[in-house]
Amino acid sequence: MDYSLDLYTYRVSCMEKLALVQKVAEEHRQFQSHVHEFQKWLVLKTEEVSGFTELEDASENRLEALQELDASIAHEENTLRYIEGSAEAVKVNTSPAGAEYITEEVEELRLAWQRLRQALVDIQEELQSSLDSHSQYMARREELVAGIRQLRALVQKMSRELESKDGERTEEHMVTQWRKYTGVRNALLAEEPRVEQLKAQLKELFRFPQEHRELSDDVLAAVKEYQSVENDPPPIPYLLCGGPVGVLTIEEQGNAVYRETDGLQSGPVDLHSAPISVKGRSSRLSSESETTLRQVLQDPLHGFSQWSQAVSQVLEASAEVTEFSHIALLVQNIEKLLKHSVQLQERLSLLQVKADLLTAVFGQEKANSLLEELTADMRKRELLHSQLLQRKSRLQSVAEHFVYLIIMDLRSKGRKEDQKNTQIPDGEETEDGAQEQPLNDEASDTGSSPGMLAVLLREIKEGNRILSQKIDSNTAELQNSLDGLYSTLNGLVARVADAEQRISETEDTVNRHEQLVNTLLKDNESLKSKVDYLENYSRRNNVRIVGLKEGTETDDPVKFFGEWLPQVLGTTHFPSPLDIERAHRTPSFKPPLNESPRPVLIRFLRYQDREKILRLAKEKRNITIQEKRVNFFPDLSPELARRRKLMIPAMKALKEKNFTCYLTYPARLRVQLKDGKFRHFTTPGEVSRFMEEEKT
Numbered sequence: 126m127d128y129s130l131d132l133y134t135y136r137v138s139c140m141e142k143l144a145l146v147q148k149v150a151e152e153h154r155q156f157q158s159h160v161h162e163f164q165k166w167l168v169l170k171t172e173e174v175s176g177f178t179e180l181e182d183a184s185e186n187r188l189e190a191l192q193e194l195d196a197s198i199a200h201e202e203n204t205l206r207y208i209e210g211s212a213e214a215v216k217v218n219t220s221p222a223g224a225e226y227i228t229e230e231v232e233e234l235r236l237a238w239q240r241l242r243q244a245l246v247d248i249q250e251e252l253q254s255s256l257d258s259h260s261q262y263m264a265r266r267e268e269l270v271a272g273i274r275q276l277r278a279l280v281q282k283m284s285r286e287l288e289s290k291d292g293e294r295t296e297e298h299m300v301t302q303w304r305k306y307t308g309v310r311n312a313l314l315a316e317e318p319r320v321e322q323l324k325a326q327l328k329e330l331f332r333f334p335q336e337h338r339e340l341s342d343d344v345l346a347a348v349k350e351y352q353s354v355e356n357d358p359p360p361i362p363y364l365l366c367g368g369p370v371g372v373l374t375i376e377e378q379g380n381a382v383y384r385e386t387d388g389l390q391s392g393p394v395d396l397h398s399a400p401i402s403v404k405g406r407s408s409r410l411s412s413e414s415e416t417t418l419r420q421v422l423q424d425p426l427h428g429f430s431q432w433s434q435a436v437s438q439v440l441e442a443s444a445e446v447t448e449f450s451h452i453a454l455l456v457q458n459i460e461k462l463l464k465h466s467v468q469l470q471e472r473l474s475l476l477q478v479k480a481d482l483l484t485a486v487f488g489q490e491k492a493n494s495l496l497e498e499l500t501a502d503m504r505k506r507e508l509l510h511s512q513l514l515q516r517k518s519r520l521q522s523v524a525e526h527f528v529y530l531i532i533m534d535l536r537s538k539g540r541k542e543d544q545k546n547t548q549i550p551d552g553e554e555t556e557d558g559a560q561e562q563p564l565n566d567e568a569s570d571t572g573s574s575p576g577m578l579a580v581l582l583r584e585i586k587e588g589n590r591i592l593s594q595k596i597d598s599n600t601a602e603l604q605n606s607l608d609g610l611y612s613t614l615n616g617l618v619a620r621v622a623d624a625e626q627r628i629s630e631t632e633d634t635v636n637r638h639e640q641l642v643n644t645l646l647k648d649n650e651s652l653k654s655k656v657d658y659l660e661n662y663s664r665r666n667n668v669r670i671v672g673l674k675e676g677t678e679t680d681d682p683v684k685f686f687g688e689w690l691p692q693v694l695g696t697t698h699f700p701s702p703l704d705i706e707r708a709h710r711t712p713s714f715k716p717p718l719n720e721s722p723r724p725v726l727i728r729f730l731r732y733q734d735r736e737k738i739l740r741l742a743k744e745k746r747n748i749t750i751q752e753k754r755v756n757f758f759p760d761l762s763p764e765l766a767r768r769r770k771l772m773i774p775a776m777k778a779l780k781e782k783n784f785t786c787y788l789t790y791p792a793r794l795r796v797q798l799k800d801g802k803f804r805h806f807t808t809p810g811e812v813s814r815f816m817e818e819e820k821t
Contacts, residue, residue, distance in 0.1 A: 149218045195245045269326045273347045425472040436509045452524045459517045466510045660762040667760030670725040682708035694741040704730035768792035775812035
């Protein structure tokens, strides 16, 4: 045998194996070096990402830095791929256990890199959302600030418009004031939507995380200026029915005093002023000026009504007169009524040419009615005026006849006395001290005496004195009645103004309360929706298992389900163990033996595991343990479960009509139509209406 050749061959073989071992060792060393470097890089980048997570800055510089970091991490995927390729080469010359270890190590590197990328994506999305939210907030804030400035400018302008200016209290001035106050009121009422829009814009800003206390104060201050600006009420022009124009003012002591322009006396009325909003003040002033203007315009008609009543009374009283003193009083009253009739004619004629103003103040229907009444009153005035003239002429004729009868009676008595008495010489004085004068030819013919004429004059004077006393007495009673009416009227004006103010404030309060209730109801619904969303979000990693016999999970449910789920659903689908955070039954108390077992809640670490288990359970359909069927369901909140349960009958009805449909999250029914398109329904009512449409 040639031992030298064998030794050489053995030596060469050993050298080749040694070289191979050295090569494998070098590959392992390089692989481990690359893995170690990549792990160090992962730790470093993880710390950087954690540092970005802890920062609260939402600037664009931070977003750019995040993008640069994400680009650098994405670039290292080439290094990861090189390590994965090296791992395949190393596993060729490695034992099966070593190859499995290398595979797990490389997969862990890949998962760590992916988690790092996902964390960066989440941070970028959160930061981008924050930047978008900030830009939306600033845009809406600028819009709200501009709205506040416009509202304040308008309120200041309207407040200046409401300030009283001294001027003559004429009808033209009252019309001007009424038009001004009405214009201010309409302008403020037109701004109600803007005020509500400001409140809605402020409410929208509350969903942004920025601090907006100062902006809230600005909005509240602007709304307060709109609703609660305090100003002293200006003098209120007022016209007494059939009387002169006066002014109702508020004194410093809080008393309302009516002062007539012609100086007649009037008493104070207790009317305490209060802070009045611009809107309420404009409404009150517009209402008061409109009421005053209506009284001014209707005053000629009211005056005619009173005048016509007085004329009727005089005509009725003068129908049959038996006393001379009554005739004189009636004639005097008729002359006053005729004078008043001329004044009424002028006022009614002026009112007749104000048809446009009547329409603006009273409205078309009421103005037409007033014009018709005005025309009828003018015709009636002419008729009554003519009747007064005729009655005056008749009374004067009757009075002349009375005087003639009295004179004739006195002359008859004088003749009889002349026959009994002696003749009085010319120039002698009578008993009353009056020097008798010779009678004229007419007196001589009738035979009357001067003494009888003196008696007649005394009776006439006495009648005039009695008549004057009656007139003075009636005038005093009439003045007292007018004073009482003035006092009552002023009291009513004060009470009406106070009632209108309280009604206005009450209406404003009720409107604010209604708006607050509506806002609270909307906020309550929004919060309920958010709470339900958060509750379902917290349950998204949970699986609910129904039908599992009590005690099957033993004392360690986490371990049991970690082994049982892969066995039931297929171990090939679970290359790595399931990460289960916790597993338990709900509720906590154990039911009696004859009742259904409690559901089991399992919370997984990863959402993907939960979705995989639900998908595999749906594909396998029939899952049993100890000859008992077990069902897998997602864990939902009670509210969402109730909504989904309401959609089940509608889904069954659609399936009976051969529609393809299924329930999607959260509680939306997706239906495939016959033309291949899809429709979505969120309530059973929508499904019912859809089926009715399909029938027709």
